[in-house]
Amino acid sequence: MTKISLKNEPVLTTKFESFPYQHDAVLALRDLEFGAIFHEQGLGKTKIAIDLMLYWLQQKVVDTVILVVKKSLMQNWLEELAVHCSIKPRVLSSNRKDNFYVFNSPVRLVVSNYESIKCEKERIKLFSKTRDVGVILDESAKIKSPESEIAQTFFELSSCFKRRVIMTGTPVANRPYDIWAQVYFLDQGKSLGTNFGEFKRETNLDNDLFDDVKCQIELENKLSPIFSKLSKFAVRETKKSGVIELPDKIIESVICYWEPRQRELYFQLKNELRLVILKNGKPVEDISESVLKRLLRLVQVASNPRLVDDGYSLAPGKFNSLYELLRTIINNGEKTIIWTSFNENAVWLARELVEFSPCTVYGKLPIKDRNINIERFKNDVSARVLIATPGSAKEGLTLTIANNAIFYDRGFSLDDYLQAQDRIHRISQQKTCYVYNLIMQDSIDEWVDVLLAAKHSAAQLVQNDIGLEEYRTTMSYEFGRILREILGGRECND
Helix, strand or coil: CCCCCCCCCCCCCCCCCHHHHHHHHHHHCCCCCCCEECCCCCCCCCHHHHHHHHHHHHHCCCCEEEEECHHHHHHHHHHHHHHCCCCCEEEEEHHHHHHHHCCCCCEEEEEEEHHHHHHHHHHHHHHHHHCCCEEEEEEEEHHHHCHHHHHHHHHEEEEHHCCCEEECCCCCCCCCHHHHHHHHHHHCCCCCCCCHHHHHHCCCCHHHHHHHHHHHCCCCCHHCCHHHHHHCCCCCCCCCCCCCCCCEEEEEEECCCHHHHHHHHHHHHHCCEEEEECCEEEEEEEEECCCCHHHHHHHHHHHCCHCCCCCCCCCCHHHHHHHHHHHHHHHHCCCCCEEECCHHHHHHHHHHHHHEEEEEEEECCCCCHHHHHHHHHCCCCCCCCCCCHHHHHHHCCCCCCCCCEEEEECCHHEEEEEEEHCCCCCCCCCCEEEEEEEECCCHHHHHHHHHHHHHHHHHHHHCCCCCCHHHHCCCCHHHHHHHHHCCCCCCCCC
């Protein structure tokens, strides 16, 4: 294949030296056909990826690198590339007319998002026939569901790329089997098998495990050797590895108490599966026969009944605890992020906390406005509070201007929780970090707390962060028992 040439080749050297552990990661991966950067969030995977890309181009291993990122992180990546290297990337977007010029120019670096790659699949196949292409997938858990169109697209394109690298700090995003599709993209099943259904059955963190010791042992024996199967092409460091010194991260549970009407709504839903609520000024019956809908409704009512009942106009139980925490943090001259899983909560909290001039980042806010608000939070000393949803701001952002994170509520996703809290606990943080989980007493919040802890233990075992003995001392399967009590004997695997 004839190598492409540019009249003015970009400078292919990095602008800054890497940390030793970042350099080691590049050395381990640079000559492999495929690899995985699984360093814990906050340890500078971006720098590793950029240095790896520069090496490929310097050595003419590839002509072009395609960097695939989440749509919400496009601007962040363009800024990081400008800081660390001299290459000016072309952007492959949803504009097919502009993409024509990207595909027909001798470009060294293309930045795109997962959805655009899916739409341009056929032209990428043709593009790869005209030059040697390397690809780096940022936040590769995006393809964790093998049946999804996006995952299927990347499976189909895998052989088109001469070099393939995935990167994420949470390869086990929520359940142990989430790692399968990401690795399948790299090696077509050589490491973890070609049968996802079988892999899922063998590694599922089932709710019935709490009373079946035999199945617990079988699960542990399936999880513990997974990382060793990937060790020839995967690198992983954690903040506890000693590769870098970071301030402590202290996690505290803040027990909150019911507002009486809120408690009434919660236990009506829990016991009767239905609520009589106001929607658009009219009383309607909200029936929660679906188990997942019922769990979500319980989380919403424990957080803020307004999320399900337009007629609720009181201060929910968590709000006073939140307000007191904020007053203390701001009096200490510090900044904080308030995390909520719900867009409507972000809007409501911004209105209720207007005295703090909060910035907001949530799903219904245009990306341009999100970026403006993030910059204001970073650079305006009067902007002490950022209210955000994990879906819009949990990844790719360095928000170490703050050293406090308050989870007003949490969903069932381990990835959301870990990624969100580590926006503040990462390279460049100078202060002790505090993570506060607001937990409504005698509510589903207590189950969520146990469930996330169990998922985290399983993820740590798969990722080789802990050994089997430590796993057995920290792991609790009680989430299944607690869930059964919440559901009154029903079963659910979320």
